[in-house]
Amino acid sequence: MRQGIFSSSSSKNKQAVSVARINRMPKGKGILSGLTFTVKANIDIAGVCNGQGNPNLQARLLPATNDAPVVEACLRAGGKLTEVVTCDSMALSLTGRDNQQPVDAATGKPIELHNPLDPSRICGGSSSGSAISAAQDADFSLGTDTGGSIRVPASYCGLLGYRPSHGIVSLEGVAAHVPDTDTVGVICKEIEVLQQAASILLNCDKKSFEKALEKPKFQVIEEALLVCDEEVKNNFEEVIHELESQGYEIERISLNKIYETGKTGKDVFEAFTQPAIAFMFGQVARYVAAYTDEKGLNKDDFTKNIWESMQTAQSIPASVVMEATKKCHEIRDIIRKYLSNDLFILIPTVPFVAPLIAESDLTIVDSMRIFSLTCISSFAGLPQITLPYTRPGMMPIGFSLLSNNGKDIALLNVASRIYKETLVKPHII
DSSP states (O other): OOOTTOOGGGGGGOOOOEEEEEEEOOSSOSTTTTOEEEEETTBOOTTSOOOTTOHHHHTTSOOOSSOOHHHHHHHHTTOEEEEEEOOBGGGOOSSSOOBOOSBOTTTSSBOOOOBTTBTTBOOOSSSHHHHHHHHTTOSEEEEEESSSTTHHHHHHTTOEEEEOOTTSSOOTTBOOSOTTTOEEEEEESOHHHHHHHHHHHTTOOGGGGGOOOSSOEEEEEHHHHHTSOHHHHHHHHHHHHHHHHTTOOEEEEOHHHHSOOSOOGGGGGHHHHHHHHHHHHHHHHHHHHHHHTTSOOOGGGSOHHHHHHHHHHHHSOHHHHHHHHHHHHHHHHHHHHHOOTTEEEEEESSSSSOOBGGGOSOOHHHHHHHHHHHHHHHHHTOOEEEEEEOOTTSOOEEEEEEOOTTOHHHHHHHHHHHHHHSSOSOOOO
16 A cells, blocks of 8 residues: 555654554454554543543543444444544644643653654644554544644645544544534545545445546635745645646635625635634533533643633633624535535645644644634534645645535545545655
8 A cells, every 4th residue: 555645764753642552353344454543532442531632631530331433333344443542632732732641651741742754843633643643553543623633633744634524423422522513534644545434434335435526616715825824825826736737627716705704815714713713612611611620620630721722712701602603603504505516615724834843832823824724614514625735855735625514425536536636646755
């Protein structure tokens, strides 16, 4: 199987990301036979405490009695589960810098995670362990994505990342964050593996992926490029040019065509990000309270960044959350009505390449730039796939395709076609 963007030399910098070594053998034979997978630490595995990457929470919980249905399905399809892997504590960070597990035995401190392509850079989160394990030995990893937790690390690490339509994959046995946007998805190196794993999540036959659309229509949201660094913008334009040279029809539109914001330029995204932040953080606050109050956790049980995020979430007035939720549901319905069966949106996944660890304390502005791109799928409940694109000697950028809620199979078909037929494919470095 092709190694993709990762060469055999990647193993020289192999990282420890295991929270629990499992080696759970397959429970049957199927499309995942011969494949290994890992699971993010906020998904139930029988016999393991679901601490969501936080050892202090883990110590206060009893082990799960059953595997989450999504894990059970992968085992029954022939997959072998090897590890439960770390994530940013409570899955509340997109950097991969707020993990509290695993711990270095010599120092007693959490092991610092880094990008498998460049140890001087961050790997992204919160599905950090999923991305790293998929870049190393695992064929794929099950992660979760609420506001970008699969898409961001996949983009930074040159991997494929799939966030399914909201409501299409069971969340039973998965720690709740924002129930209106939570999803379980996949990170991996190979498009074939992505389709295999996705067929299990979607409970469909792999033959479904053979029904490709004859002429998919693409639209690029112009304002998405305005929030991106020049490097990402230029590489994204190369991708668009290559797609056009392959005969794909691509229309450039303003976000105002989908939802009239009354704004122009970068300000267009404010109409999305402002209510989306209040909406998502407001739901996070309820989930946070369940652990800080019911489990007796306090400031010392979290990293500084995670604690501050939790406090910010709890400070948002209920009236603001209620109004933001109403607004987000309104925008969600408009977006879904706009997207036809054969229409796909193209955007950069993240506005910049993986930051250097020394510069990884993202400003509020940078965080909002990320969220302006990830929030469209999140609160509209859309499926999204990020594909890696890179040039020799350059860090990869993520190139994303979005489709309407429930159109996951069509999206996976189109993504596979683009991945195989154009320059949107890995370069060995």
